[in-house]
Amino acid sequence: MEKGTLEEKKSKRRVSLTGDDAIAEAMRQINPHVVAAYPITPSTQVVESFARFVADGLVDTEFVATESEHSAMSACVGAAAGGGRVMTVTGSQGLAYMFEVLGVTSGLRLPMVMAIANRALNSPLNIHGDHSDTMAMRDMGWIHLYSENGQEAYDNTIQAFRIAENPNVRTPVLVAIDGFQTSHMVETLTVEPDNLVKRFIGEYIASYPMLDIDNPVLYGAADRPDYYMEHKRSQLVGMINAPEVIQQVGQEYGALTGRYYGLVEEYRMEDAEHAIVVMSATAGSVKDVIDQLREEGVTAGLLKVRAFRPFPAEEVAKSLSRTKSVAVLDRCGTGGAQGGPLFLEVRAALYEEKSPPQVINYIYGLGGRDLPLRHIKDVYLRLREIARTGERGKLVDFLNLRE
Amino acid sequence: MKKEKLKKWQELPIGGLILDMGNSSETQTGDWNPNRLVWHDDTCTHCLLCWINCPDASIKVKDSKMIGIDDYHCKVCGICVEVCPTKPKSLEIISEEVA
Numbered sequence: 188m189e190k191g192t193l194e195e196k197k198s199k200r201r202v203s204l205t206g207d208d209a210i211a212e213a214m215r216q217i218n219p220h221v222v223a224a225y226p227i228t229p230s231t232q233v234v235e236s237f238a239r240f241v242a243d244g245l246v247d248t249e250f251v252a253t254e255s256e257h258s259a260m261s262a263c264v265g266a267a268a269g270g271g272r273v274m275t276v277t278g279s280q281g282l283a284y285m286f287e288v289l290g291v292t293s294g295l296r297l298p299m300v301m302a303i304a305n306r307a308l309n310s311p312l313n314i315h316g317d318h319s320d321t322m323a324m325r326d327m328g329w330i331h332l333y334s335e336n337g338q339e340a341y342d343n344t345i346q347a348f349r350i351a352e353n354p355n356v357r358t359p360v361l362v363a364i365d366g367f368q369t370s371h372m373v374e375t376l377t378v379e380p381d382n383l384v385k386r387f388i389g390e391y392i393a394s395y396p397m398l399d400i401d402n403p404v405l406y407g408a409a410d411r412p413d414y415y416m417e418h419k420r421s422q423l424v425g426m427i428n429a430p431e432v433i434q435q436v437g438q439e440y441g442a443l444t445g446r447y448y449g450l451v452e453e454y455r456m457e458d459a460e461h462a463i464v465v466m467s468a469t470a471g472s473v474k475d476v477i478d479q480l481r482e483e484g485v486t487a488g489l490l491k492v493r494a495f496r497p498f499p500a501e502e503v504a505k506s507l508s509r510t511k512s513v514a515v516l517d518r519c520g521t522g523g524a525q526g527g528p529l530f531l532e533v534r535a536a537l538y539e540e541k542s543p544p545q546v547i548n549y550i551y552g553l554g555g556r557d558l559p560l561r562h563i564k565d566v567y568l569r570l571r572e573i574a575r576t577g578e579r580g581k582l583v584d585f586l587n588l589r590e
Numbered sequence: 591m592k593k594e595k596l597k598k599w600q601e602l603p604i605g606g607l608i609l610d611m612g613n614s615s616e617t618q619t620g621d622w623n624p625n626r627l628v629w630h631d632d633t634c635t636h637c638l639l640c641w642i643n644c645p646d647a648s649i650k651v652k653d654s655k656m657i658g659i660d661d662y663h664c665k666v667c668g669i670c671v672e673v674c675p676t677k678p679k680s681l682e683i684i685s686e687e688v689a
Contacts, residue, residue: 394604405611
């Protein structure tokens, strides 16, 4: 696998950036052909910073400031069908407003990247972080990558292009960070040299670009019942091929940068009896709690899901099959389902296991609600109690809720 | 009427794209309407008003003469029957049961 040159290793930069600016920095290096966006808290800073790069002539991007998110995604669809490398940024109500065009993007197999600063959905109106927005679009045919911190946001944005544009995938990818916890928190991270990023993502070769007037092609034809199912089955091919490509791109990126990525990340899972499954920023807090608890003799571990779509059921089952009790933390309500979206996936993934662990679900952090370390510690202590007594108790509960 | 051959999902271009331009003629629209259009060549004067007005190019013409109906595409909308000037009409819609 290709390694970075010595000169490139020397020109790595350690910089302090917010999560939003980490994504904007990746976008500067990627230099997409088109970015169409409409500002929405807490992702606004990505677009603001990128607009400055455009104004300063640091990128060649055609920046389209649209009148709404629906228009932003529509402009992205047009630009991608035209043959461009395309990106947008949004979250929350903005993502909800894009909804009908999200399915067009994935149905037309347009490889684009969308960064999301996760935020709650109305009502009540709330601008703070939770995963309700991307979870509401979890079955729109997009690949979902969740980032723990600014570094992962930067790394995922770069890798997302390689995943989306892979000829066997050709499916749009969203890169999510936790609103405010990651989008507005300043962290020190490594920024790779421009030429390394440029080489890694490579020249974009569009397939069937509409601007190739010598080879006309029609996008967006109608289907009657005699063809719709065949087209939806053919769309699934990208999703089925995605896990292998996500892992392969994560390995290649690791060889170049020293930071390797997979579908999931395990933390102290080798001998863990009690595990938490969680996505994004909270994984960082959980790691801290695990280190404390390990010193107290609690065999705690973490399984962080990076790729939520396609869901890595095999990896999740393999990792959790050795444990005795598992708590899945969902930063999203149940909406009347049997639990949060992550919980449903994890529990289903364990159904084939001969002796699956007990699995419970916690809803946490809605609308930016803090999750102090002691609450995470309480979860592990309850997991240990479940393993000891065999009594599971309440299946779905809330963390840090007044009641 | 020959039957349209339906493709398997593996045979379809990515993203539901249409790569061969002008392939709409391959789509069988003739079975959308259970009724049938018939042509009476004994009263037809070959004025071609039906050909001018047909929205689906389903009136078959050769050497400025009408020669028949393209049943594979004709949706039996009835416009040709409306515009046909002969008495009795040279084009007629017959119901599913009779057809």
